[in-house]
Amino acid sequence: xxPTVLGRLETRTFTxxxxxxxxxxxxxxxxxxxxxxxxxxxxxxxxxxxxxxYPILIKWQPPWLTFVLAVVEFVIVYVxxxxxxxxxxxxxxxxxxxxxWVIANWTKVVIFPIVSLxxxxxxxxxxxxxxxxxxxxxxxxxxxxxxPRAPGVxxxxxxxxxxxxxxxRNLPAPSGVHTRPADxxxxxxxx
Amino acid sequence: xxxxFRPEEVTIFGPSENPVGTYQQFAYNLxxxxxxxxxxxxxxxxxxxxxxxLDAWSRRSPRPLARSSRRKYNPGVPEILTQAGVVAHRLGxxxxxxxxxxxxxxREVEPGNHFVLYDEEANFIGRAxxxxxxxGHGPLVFPPALAKAREQPHLADRIVQxxxxxxxxxxxRYIVIGSGIASINEWANALDAGAKVxxxxxxxxxxxxxxxxxxxxxxxxxxxxxxxxSFEQRVAFLGEVLRGTAPTRRNWVDKIVEGRAEGxxxxxxxxxxxxxxxxAGLRVHVASRHGEDPGWLDITGVVAxxxxxxxxxxIPLLRRLISHYGIPIxxxxxRLKTNCGVPKLDQPDSRLCMMGLTANSVIPHGDTxxxxxxxxxxxxxxxxxxxxxxxxxxxxxxxxQLSLAHDTSRALRRxxxxxxxx
Numbered sequence: 379x380x381p382t383v384l385g386r387l388e389t390r391t392f393t394x395x396x397x398x399x400x401x402x403x404x405x406x407x408x409x410x411x412x413x414x415x416x417x418x419x420x421x422x423x424x425x426x427x428x429x430x431x432y433p434i435l436i437k438w439q440p441p442w443l444t445f446v447l448a449v450v451e452f453v454i455v456y457v458x459x460x461x462x463x464x465x466x467x468x469x470x471x472x473x474x475x476x477x478x479w480v481i482a483n484w485t486k487v488v489i490f491p492i493v494s495l496x497x498x499x500x501x502x503x504x505x506x507x508x509x510x511x512x513x514x515x516x517x518x519x520x521x522x523x524x525x526p527r528a529p530g531v532x533x534x535x536x537x538x539x540x541x542x543x544x545x546x547r548n549l550p551a552p553s554g555v556h557t558r559p560a561d562x563x564x565x566x567x568x569x
Numbered sequence: 570x571x572x573x574f575r576p577e578e579v580t581i582f583g584p585s586e587n588p589v590g591t592y593q594q595f596a597y598n599l600x601x602x603x604x605x606x607x608x609x610x611x612x613x614x615x616x617x618x619x620x621x622x623l624d625a626w627s628r629r630s631p632r633p634l635a636r637s638s639r640r641k642y643n644p645g646v647p648e649i650l651t652q653a654g655v656v657a658h659r660l661g662x663x664x665x666x667x668x669x670x671x672x673x674x675x676r677e678v679e680p681g682n683h684f685v686l687y688d689e690e691a692n693f694i695g696r697a698x699x700x701x702x703x704x705g706h707g708p709l710v711f712p713p714a715l716a717k718a719r720e721q722p723h724l725a726d727r728i729v730q731x732x733x734x735x736x737x738x739x740x741x742r743y744i745v746i747g748s749g750i751a752s753i754n755e756w757a758n759a760l761d762a763g764a765k766v767x768x769x770x771x772x773x774x775x776x777x778x779x780x781x782x783x784x785x786x787x788x789x790x791x792x793x794x795x796x797x798x799s800f801e802q803r804v805a806f807l808g809e810v811l812r813g814t815a816p817t818r819r820n821w822v823d824k825i826v827e828g829r830a831e832g833x834x835x836x837x838x839x840x841x842x843x844x845x846x847x848x849a850g851l852r853v854h855v856a857s858r859h860g861e862d863p864g865w866l867d868i869t870g871v872v873a874x875x876x877x878x879x880x881x882x883x884i885p886l887l888r889r890l891i892s893h894y895g896i897p898i899x900x901x902x903x904r905l906k907t908n909c910g911v912p913k914l915d916q917p918d919s920r921l922c923m924m925g926l927t928a929n930s931v932i933p934h935g936d937t938x939x940x941x942x943x944x945x946x947x948x949x950x951x952x953x954x955x956x957x958x959x960x961x962x963x964x965x966x967x968x969x970q971l972s973l974a975h976d977t978s979r980a981l982r983r984x985x986x987x988x989x990x991x
Binding site: 380440441442445487488491492493495496498499506507508509510511512513515516 | 571609614615616617637638639640791792793795796797906907908909910943946947950951963966967970
């Protein structure tokens with residue numbers, strides 16, 4: 379898979395819904411808020427990594443890398459949880475993290491492809507099943523053109539439709555290149 | 570049907586009695602045992618379970634999963650054909666089929682936009698609001714000198730396509746042309762038979778690539794960018810990425826190393842520019858732009874892994890549509906809309922789409938299983954929106970998927986496990 383940043387964020391968020399519900403239930407039942415706080419830390423750490431780290435390091439993500447990333451994320455989440463004293467014992471934090479990860483991963487592997495046929499193809503994004511570029515958005519070549527204008531005054535005056543004024547007839551050509559000097563003009567010399 | 574269309578709302582037109590019959594024959598002729606595709610490429614509507622998961626479950630073995638996690642799993646040809654058979658049977662493929670080849674499509678606007686379909690003898694065979702053209706490849710092609718030589722009856726049998734049926738003599742000398750997966754398969758097949766092989770390629774070594782196009786082009790991340798290019802840029806890009814690519818396969822490498830050590834395998838850069846009858850059956854002249862000309866060679870035969878003619882004009886129905894409706898075409902490719910729609914005929918409420926190789930100017934891997942599914946899913950989604958289809962529930966879709974997986978799994982247990990090559 380070649381996930382986009384948006385795809386990573388959407389996938390991360392939706393896969394943590396079930397663990398969050400589970401964490402909330404456990405927190406309510408046991409009175410330890412640490413369970414739901416741990417999921418919150420997991421989501422926050424994941425979001426930071428998804429935005430700032432993974433897109434730079436990983437373009438195409440092979441399946442084995444998922445496990446490596448899970449270990450990295452576990453270490454970070456665990457250290458933060460211990461530092462912040464979220465109210466969970468070490469053992470509870472460890473088993474709940476890994477249970478949440480397994481649930482999240484199963485959600486990703488099993489449920490998402492059924493929920494959205496094109497989720498994998500869409501780089502982890504939940505789009506409607508559609509085309510990358512709809513035909514109406516297809517890029518078209520842009521050609522510069524000038525808006526048609528009515529002929530100006532001079533154009534109408536110069537028009538060949540009407541008679542030309544007498545004074546325009548027999549005027550010399552504008553070019554002086556072919557003007558023959560008078561002394562070389564055979565007609566003038568014979569005269 | 571996975572989305573909610575009823576079987577009677579889907580009709581398949583075509584004379585083939587087996588939906589994967591053509592592929593099966595080509596795979597057999599090539600001696601292909603595993604797909605080039607990876608675990609997600611299979612015939613279930615949704616992507617889960619992947620083929621590696623299905624294989625692991627069926628055979629109670631974690632090995633396919635371990636291989637898949639390293640991207641070293643490729644579904645076996647017998648296994649994938651088994652799955653295709655199960656899916657076709659379960660979805661009632663044969664009951665939906667009209668055994669006629671479509672020869673003409675007529676756009677009608679009353680009552681409502683639709684198409685009238687005729688067979689190749691101009692008999693009416695049906696009407697459809699939405700049509701997907703899955704017409705496959707054009708004919709196989711040979712390099713010009715060999716195509717000319719094949720016109721001589723006594724030489725025609727000695728110049729064959731990789732995709733055509735063939736056999737190698739153990740003492741034979743063969744030239745295999747090309748550098749793609751079909752050619753490499755034939756190197757291995759000829760070496761297996763004990764023959765001597767010269768692998769002839771026009772260009773220096775091909776790029777090594779496991780899949781037909783770069784991986785990210787299989788997904789929206791690549792397709793978004795690709796589809797944003799102009800048609801000309803897309804065609805130029807395809808020309809670049811689709812030149813002979815071949816994956817490394819452990820068994821192939823072993824065979825080639827062994828063949829080379831035994832003096833039975835050699836690579837050569839050049840092109841055959843003349844061919845005539847010779848004492849060994851065939852005499853060919855090889856010219857090279859990368860060194861001394863190898864000159865005339867006496868050989869038993871030539872195998873061309875040069876593939877198919879990619880021009881849409883080689884497919885009769887497309888040629889007629891292009892000619893009659895004035896569909897724009899450039900360099901043999903129809904200028905499809907970015908939703909794979911056929912210009913001038915495709916409408917949002919009555920779609921006419923293309924898939925396969927003829928659509929790879931829009932979807933670069935359009936001729937792979939993954940590409941066919943990519944196009945098919947979006948076409949069906951468009952149809953569902955146009956028809957205001959009431960979609961199946963999540964539970965119903967999951968149930969259908971599990972049921973298909975269950976039946977395939979049972980069938981796979983009766984199939985001998987194919988050896989992985991990667």
